[in-house]
Amino acid sequence: MTETLTGAQITVRxxxxxxxxxxxxxxxxxxxxxxxxxGQSTTIHHVLARxxxxxxxMAQGMARATGQPAVCLASSGPGATNLxxxxxxxxxxxxxxVAITGQVPKAMIGTDAFxxxxxxxxxxxxxxxNFLVSSAEELLEVIPRAFRIAASGRPGPVxxxxxxxxxxxxxEISEWPDPGxxxxxxxxxxxxxxxxxxxxxxxxxxxxYLGGGVxxxxxxxxxxxxxxxxxxxxVMTLMALGAMPVDHPLALGMLGMHAARYTxxxxxxxxxxxxxxxxxxxxATGKVAAFCPQAKIIHIDIDPAELDKIKTAHIxxxxxxxxxxxxxxxxxxxxxxxxxxDRSNALKAEFPFDLHSTDNPRSHFGLIQSVAACLDDDAIIxxxxxxxxxxxxxxxxxxxxxxxxxSGGLGTMGFGVPAAIGxxxxxxxxxxxxxxxxxxxxxxxxxxVTAAEENANIKIVLMDxxxxxxxxxxxxxxxxxxxxxxxxxxxxxFIKIAQGFGIAAVDLDASANPCATLMEAISRPGPCLIHAxxxxxxxxxxxxxPGAANRDMIGA
Amino acid sequence: xxxxxxxxxxALARAVLEIDVNNHxxxxxxxxxxxxxxxxxxxxxxxxxxxxxxxxxxxxxxxEDQRLTQxxxxxxxxxxxxTIRRHNADHAVFQDLETFFRP
Numbered sequence: 001m002t003e004t005l006t007g008a009q010i011t012v013r014x015x016x017x018x019x020x021x022x023x024x025x026x027x028x029x030x031x032x033x034x035x036x037x038x039g040q041s042t043t044i045h046h047v048l049a050r051x052x053x054x055x056x057x058m059a060q061g062m063a064r065a066t067g068q069p070a071v072c073l074a075s076s077g078p079g080a081t082n083l084x085x086x087x088x089x090x091x092x093x094x095x096x097x098v099a100i101t102g103q104v105p106k107a108m109i110g111t112d113a114f115x116x117x118x119x120x121x122x123x124x125x126x127x128x129x130n131f132l133v134s135s136a137e138e139l140l141e142v143i144p145r146a147f148r149i150a151a152s153g154r155p156g157p158v159x160x161x162x163x164x165x166x167x168x169x170x171x172e173i174s175e176w177p178d179p180g181x182x183x184x185x186x187x188x189x190x191x192x193x194x195x196x197x198x199x200x201x202x203x204x205x206x207x208x209y210l211g212g213g214v215x216x217x218x219x220x221x222x223x224x225x226x227x228x229x230x231x232x233x234x235v236m237t238l239m240a241l242g243a244m245p246v247d248h249p250l251a252l253g254m255l256g257m258h259a260a261r262y263t264x265x266x267x268x269x270x271x272x273x274x275x276x277x278x279x280x281x282x283x284a285t286g287k288v289a290a291f292c293p294q295a296k297i298i299h300i301d302i303d304p305a306e307l308d309k310i311k312t313a314h315i316x317x318x319x320x321x322x323x324x325x326x327x328x329x330x331x332x333x334x335x336x337x338x339x340x341x342d343r344s345n346a347l348k349a350e351f352p353f354d355l356h357s358t359d360n361p362r363s364h365f366g367l368i369q370s371v372a373a374c375l376d377d378d379a380i381i382x383x384x385x386x387x388x389x390x391x392x393x394x395x396x397x398x399x400x401x402x403x404x405x406x407s408g409g410l411g412t413m414g415f416g417v418p419a420a421i422g423x424x425x426x427x428x429x430x431x432x433x434x435x436x437x438x439x440x441x442x443x444x445x446x447x448x449v450t451a452a453e454e455n456a457n458i459k460i461v462l463m464d465x466x467x468x469x470x471x472x473x474x475x476x477x478x479x480x481x482x483x484x485x486x487x488x489x490x491x492x493x494f495i496k497i498a499q500g501f502g503i504a505a506v507d508l509d510a511s512a513n514p515c516a517t518l519m520e521a522i523s524r525p526g527p528c529l530i531h532a533x534x535x536x537x538x539x540x541x542x543x544x545x546p547g548a549a550n551r552d553m554i555g556a
Numbered sequence: 557x558x559x560x561x562x563x564x565x566x567a568l569a570r571a572v573l574e575i576d577v578n579n580h581x582x583x584x585x586x587x588x589x590x591x592x593x594x595x596x597x598x599x600x601x602x603x604x605x606x607x608x609x610x611x612x613x614x615x616x617x618x619x620e621d622q623r624l625t626q627x628x629x630x631x632x633x634x635x636x637x638x639t640i641r642r643h644n645a646d647h648a649v650f651q652d653l654e655t656f657f658r659p
Contacts, residue, residue, distance in 0.1 A: 120582060124589050129635040132582065149635060305629035 028075025031102025056086020061422025077115030092409025128156030147180030185320030197331035212239030213277015290549030384416035384440030414443030
């Protein structure tokens, strides 16, 4: 049957056919035809963000929680530029995101028309790929392709810029393209897998180094099996937290700048580093020349450009992690590796991670532990960026993949609240906790009203030290205690702000029994802000000073 | 006098990249953007359509640099790049163009 549809209607239909059920965005002049068509959709729920950056983070909250591409929408000009930070975050963390922006009509492109900006040009370096669509017919090819690119290989954001006249153009449609799906990953080179297995079997002090690629590939179970079979002490990057439960006997926690001492010291001693879906980020490696100085390196990654980028691998394998681990597992010998596991446990005992005063819910670690005590592993834990993020990464008992949503590569304050809203809308059965700071929450605080409007089941734990904590920490440690522009001279009343936006709020400072107050706030359905003052003098420790080797940690 | 001629020096210090791409607006921007963001200068660019015009071939003259291997991998990842090949700087493609570039 032939239908006559506009570019806008085609866009919405293609999103429906992709299985998209929730989108986040803000309308504006140049995207109104798409919004008009979206309003007629009975299957897609539109979440009206209050800033386009919020919409971009909501969409990637959905994508991070589910692993499926998610969609955000914005108009031309400022709508598109406001979206850019969120797109860049998705690029740095390899998150499948499809951003659709309206553009001025084709005939006006290049004339400095009202709300015209070169969205295509601006988005080139922060997208995996981008499109400027020049006809309604082209949408039939571009939209499924955008989803395919976003989900295939190393995932990433794709932007589709659609001029208003293309949205309005009506064409006849007799046949619909298949939805865009991830392409099957190329098979790992079996000769290289065999060499890698032999190298693991011969190693005396191997360490497994898991990155975000393990989460993206759904390979957590296989990675744990490999670790257990070959007795591999295992470190995780910030992006991989949850891939192996932190309380697994082989888990050494997060590596790098804010790792426990035993983690970085074990890496210093290893003779083989098996990097899986990790990219040797500078916050993980510290001074690269001094990172795992005795180790040979096996590096498995789906992105060939990551192999040999920072560290030259002895064996580099371009492959999907699940597929590669499937081949590697049978070739690796069962090995209890008693000496090395004992050594790794001895390091843990000798240089333990100090979760000081965890029984006091008014301390930073105590608060995190008290929140964890109110929840099970089904909960999703989102964070903003700063001291609170690192403390949660260090102290929260993360135990499953996609439990942990954080802005890793770009480290973007303002990520937490909207990402948590997105996750809560995509996974309605789960409680979503967003740990944030008083600096971060202010960067997208307008989305509190979106949380109220959507009745999103998010619990925002605001750790308030009235400072930009990590800046304060660095100025204290490395800039002669010259504190400048890192202490807020004026702070808002966050309880009134939350209530003003229409969400419940509790203040742990004013509670005689903070644990009970916390439990009550977390158990109550719907959005809630939980305010807790913390000590501004607390530091994220241990810390590897910028540019130093990971073994040279300071503090705690 | 220097024992190495100008051409030989160029051959040592430079490389020529041959990149087959889909021919549409924006491809050149994707390719050269990878160089400019790393402040890696592109010394010469040639580009013309190939065959029926659905594809183009971009020739780049670049300085030898330890980053060149990584650059090629990044270029290869672009959706619209079909293949990339590396040649020595004495490749013929840029050689007869000097007459157009006299000060």
